[in-house]
Amino acid sequence: xxxxxxxxxxxxxxxxxxxxxxxxxxxxxxxxxxxxxxxxxxxxxxxxxxxxxxxxxxxxxxxxxxxxxxxxxxxxxxxxxxxxxxxxxxxxxxxxxxxxxxxxxxxxxxxxxxxxxxxxxxxxxxxxxxxxxxxxxxxxxxxxxxxxxxxxxxxxxxxxxxxxxxxxxxxxxxxxxxxxxxxxxxxxxxxxxxxxxxxx
Amino acid sequence: xxxxxxxxxxxxxxxxxxxxxxxxxxxxxxxxxxxxxxxxxxxxxxxxxxxxxxxxxxxxxxxxxxxxxxxxxxxxxxxxxxxxxxxxxxxxxxxxxxxxxxxxxxxxxxxxxxxxxxxxxxxxxxxxxxxxxxx
Numbered sequence: 001x002x003x004x005x006x007x008x009x010x011x012x013x014x015x016x017x018x019x020x021x022x023x024x025x026x027x028x029x030x031x032x033x034x035x036x037x038x039x040x041x042x043x044x045x046x047x048x049x050x051x052x053x054x055x056x057x058x059x060x061x062x063x064x065x066x067x068x069x070x071x072x073x074x075x076x077x078x079x080x081x082x083x084x085x086x087x088x089x090x091x092x093x094x095x096x097x098x099x100x101x102x103x104x105x106x107x108x109x110x111x112x113x114x115x116x117x118x119x120x121x122x123x124x125x126x127x128x129x130x131x132x133x134x135x136x137x138x139x140x141x142x143x144x145x146x147x148x149x150x151x152x153x154x155x156x157x158x159x160x161x162x163x164x165x166x167x168x169x170x171x172x173x174x175x176x177x178x179x180x181x182x183x184x185x186x187x188x189x190x191x192x193x194x195x196x197x198x199x200x
Numbered sequence: 201x202x203x204x205x206x207x208x209x210x211x212x213x214x215x216x217x218x219x220x221x222x223x224x225x226x227x228x229x230x231x232x233x234x235x236x237x238x239x240x241x242x243x244x245x246x247x248x249x250x251x252x253x254x255x256x257x258x259x260x261x262x263x264x265x266x267x268x269x270x271x272x273x274x275x276x277x278x279x280x281x282x283x284x285x286x287x288x289x290x291x292x293x294x295x296x297x298x299x300x301x302x303x304x305x306x307x308x309x310x311x312x313x314x315x316x317x318x319x320x321x322x323x324x325x326x327x328x329x330x331x332x333x334x335x
Contacts, residue, residue: 001265001267005267006265006266006267006299006301007267009265009267010267010268010269010297010299013267013268013269013271013272014269014296014297048272048275048276049275050272050275160251162265163247163250163251163254166243166247167244167247167248167251170240170241170243170244170247171240171244172240173236173239173240173243174236174237174240174241174244176236176240177232177233177234177235177236177237177238177239177240177241178233178237179233180229180232180233180236181229181230181233181234181236181237182233183226183229183233184225184226184227184228184229184230184231184232184233185226185230186226187225187226187229188223188226188227188230191223191226
C-alpha cells in the first residue's frame with residue numbers, strides 16, 4: 001500500500017465522512033487518489049462502528065457527484081479555449097453526435113464498471129456540450145451504484161477489504177483490457193466489411 | 201502510381217482489412233487490450249489464489265498496519281486502548297489521531313518489536329474472549 005493511501009486511511013479514521021467526500025471529489029476531478037480503496041475502507045469502518053453509515057454514504061455520493069460535475073464543467077470551459085477550426089470540424093461534430101447517442105450509457109457505466117474511463121468521458125461530455133441534465137442524471141444514478149456497490153462490499157467483507165480493493169482494481173483493469181481488445185476487433189472487422197463491399 | 205513497398209504491401213493486398221488508419225488503431229487496440237488482459241488477469245488470479253491460501257490457513261498474514269490508530273486497533277481487535285498505550289510506552293491519553301507507525305517512530309521503538317507487543321495483546325484478548333484474533 002502506498003504512503004498516500006496509508007495517510008488517507010489514518011485521516012479517514014480521524015476526520016470521518018468529510019475526508020471521504022473531499023477525496024472522492026478531487027479523485028473525480030482527475031487527482032490521482034485511491035478513491036475505490038477509501039470507499040471500501042469506509043464500508044468496513046462503518047461495519048466496525050467507526051463511521052456513521054448515513055453521513056458516510058451521503059458524503060461519498062455528494063463528493064463523487066460534485067467532482068464529476070466539476071470535471072464536466074472543466075471540459076465545457078476547456079472547449080472554449082480550443083481553436084474554432086477544431087471544434088467546428090467534421091470529426092468533432094461526429095464525436096459530439098456519437099456522444100449524444102451513447103453519452104448517458106457511457107457516463108453511467110464508467111461510474112462503477114470502467115472507472116478509469118470516467119475522467120475522459122466527463123471531459124468529453126463537457127467539451128462536446130452534452131446535455132447537462134442528462135449528464136447529471138446519469139452521474140447521479142451511476143454514483144449511487146458505485147457507492148452502494150463498493151461501500152457495500154467493504155461492509156460485507158470488513159475483515160478483508162484490503163484484499164478486495166486489490167482484486168477490484170485488477171478486475172477493472174482486466175475489463176478495460178477486454179473493452180480495448182473488443183474495440184480493436186470491431187475496427188478491424190468494420191474495415192474488412194468495407195473492403196469487401198468495395199470489392200463487390 | 202502506386203508507391204513502392206516491400207513485404208507489408210503484399211500482406212495488405214491479400215488482406216485489405218490491414219489498410220488505412222483503422223489498421224493501426226485496430227492492431228494497436230488488439231495489442232494494448234491483450235497486454236492489459238494478461239497483466240491484470242495474472243494479478244487478479246494471484247490475488248484470488250493468495251486469498252484462498254490465507255482462508256485455508258496455509259498462509260499467515262499480519263493484520264496490523266502502520267496506518268491504524270490505537271483507537272481503531274482497540275475497537276476492531278477488542279483490546280483496551282489503555283493496554284495498547286502502555287505496551288507502546290505512550291501517555292495514557294491524548295494524540296488520538298496518531299497512527300501506529302507514528303507512535304512507533306515517536307517512541308523510537310523498533311517496528312517489529314512494537315508490532316510483536318501489540319500482537320501479543322491481541323492474542324491475549326482473543327484468548328480471554330475465546331475467539332480468534334482476526335477482526
